[in-house]
Amino acid sequence: MKKINTPLDLNKIKSLKAGQEVCLTGIIYTARDQAHKRLLELIKKGKRLPLDLKGAIIYYCGPAKTPKGKIIGSCGPTTSSRMDEFTPFLLAKGLKGMIGKGSRSQEVKEAIKKHKGIYFITYAGCGALLSKYVRSVKTVAYGDLGPEAILKLEVENFPLIVAIDVNGGCIYGED
Amino acid sequence: MREIKASQIIKAVTELVRRANFILRSDVLSALRSAYRFEKNKRAKTILKAILDNAAYAREKNLAICQDTGIPVVFAEVGQDVKISGDLKAAINKGIKEGYKKYSLRNSIVADPLLRGNPKFSPCIIHTDIVKGNKIKLTILPKGFGCENKSRLMMFKPTAGIEEIKKFIIDAVKSAGPDACPPYIVGVGIGGTADYAGMLAKKALLKKIKLQRGLSPKGTVPGFERELLFEINNLNIGPMGLGGKTTALAVNIQTYPTHIAGLPVSVNISCHALRSARIVL
Structure with a gap:
């Protein structure tokens, strides 16, 4: 299986095709609904973001609480389409990759193609299993949002499937 | 007292x-194991295996x-x-x-x-x-709310035919598509009032999943459940929406008497991680 590392750049992802399985090692940032809303407000106001989006990967995930003695609790993907209205703005700011579950809007597909980004899916509803691939967790921003905080996760061989590739090729076919 | x-x-x-x-739930686990055995699509099989491994790992390590x-x-x-x-x-x-x-x-x-x-x-x-x-x-x-977000309610005319109702339920599954963690368990509430049909659809998820063997007579609730399951599993949505025969593990229907002027139908979809537990005090 193809291995990739973060941060992403076009050279690392341009050969990946929708449907291909890869495993990822490096840094990913969790962000879901409320964090996206806040990031977009900052972008619209021209303010500095709490994380550097350049070459970054956002994981649509709000983990369960961390049990004693463990690195992280259950941490599977949430439904990506809820983030669709925010995604093109983040891609324009340098975001390169996204991890989630399910389909994306036509606008997101076009933005991915335009900015040469990539959208991955991972095993949905398998949060316990996915916790095995996380090596460390650190809160980066929005701790007040609880499970919706932006966390920096260090992952090793995290299993992914390419869902939308840099050319806009999509695993779910055309709408 | x-x-x-x-x-x-x-x-x-x-x-x-x-x-x-x-x-x-043991009935969900059995349905997943049976789906894994019968699934022909290679990727669908791999995902079903991950779902089964996840359940085993969660149980062993006390993880959600x-x-x-x-x-x-x-x-x-x-x-x-x-x-x-x-x-x-x-x-x-x-x-x-x-x-x-x-x-x-x-x-x-x-x-x-x-x-x-x-x-x-x-x-x-x-x-x-x-x-x-x-x-x-x-x-x-x-x-979970990924699947709760895919809930549907339709107030049908009392003269609506079974085909219209069937189409509505199947469309609800189609529109959930790959998003809400298929394979699904489809809860359906038919009758009562708008709110009561919603409650019935939720309660239908508590019904034990039966592995479909043999025939159920047409025109009965078990027959309707079976027909729906068959058609849903021909949609080729499959686990994670990546194709295969396993789009739903079960369709569970609950009915209740209703008014002469209406026919409420509510759909409450559950992801494959259908979790519930019961105790009697």
Whole structure:
């Protein structure tokens, strides 16, 4: 299986095709609904973001609480389409990759193609299993949002499937 | 009158929280194993294997099967010959809060749906029913919202045919598509009122999943469930929406008498991680 590392750049992802399985090692940032809303407000106001989006990967995930003695609790993907209205703005700011579950809007597909980004899916509803691939967790921003905080996760061989590739090729076919 | 103390209810709910979130329902597990055996699509098989591995790992390591530990829905069937010492609803919520905290589950509840704010463990949704007898039956269903968001309600005309209803249910599954963690368990409520049909659809998810063997007579609820399951599994949505024969593990229908002027139909979809647990006090 193809291995990739973060941060992403076009050279690392341009050969990946929708449907291909890869495993990822490096840094990913969790962000879901409320964090996206806040990031977009900052972008619209021209303010500095709490994380550097350049070459970054956002994981649509709000983990369960961390049990004693463990690195992280259950941490599977949430439904990506809820983030669709925010995604093109983040891609324009340098975001390169996204991890989630399910389909994306036509606008997101076009933005991915335009900015040469990539959208991955991972095993949905398998949060316990996915916790095995996380090596460390650190809160980066929005701790007040609880499970919706932006966390920096260090992952090793995290299993992914390419869902939308840099050319806009999509695993779910055309709408 | 038989007395049941609030403290007994708190303890029972805390235990239900653990069982529901760590141990996948045995009927769901059997349905997944059977799907894994019969699935021909290679990728679908790999995903079903990951789902089974996830359930085993969650159970072994005391981890939540899914990080979305849901909005806990609690059905409390209270015998009319029971005297509760203490506050029933407060006790249920306390059990939820203590259980979710103790077992490191997720605080997914915002106090105000419009203002949102910092998520908490409670309150849960409580449906109470007064029944005969001197016992209390408590059922917890932690409902994830990826699939809850795909719920549907249609107020059909009373003259609507079975084909129209079928199309509505199948369309609900199609529109959930790859998003809500297929293979699904499709809960359907038919009859009652708009709100009651919604409740029936949710309760249908508590019905034990039967592996479909043999024939069920046409025109009966089991026959209708079977027909729907067959058609849904021909949609080629499959696990994670990546194709295959396993789009749903079951279609469960609950019905209730309704008004001459209407025919409410509600669909409540569950992801493959259909979690619930029950206890009788």
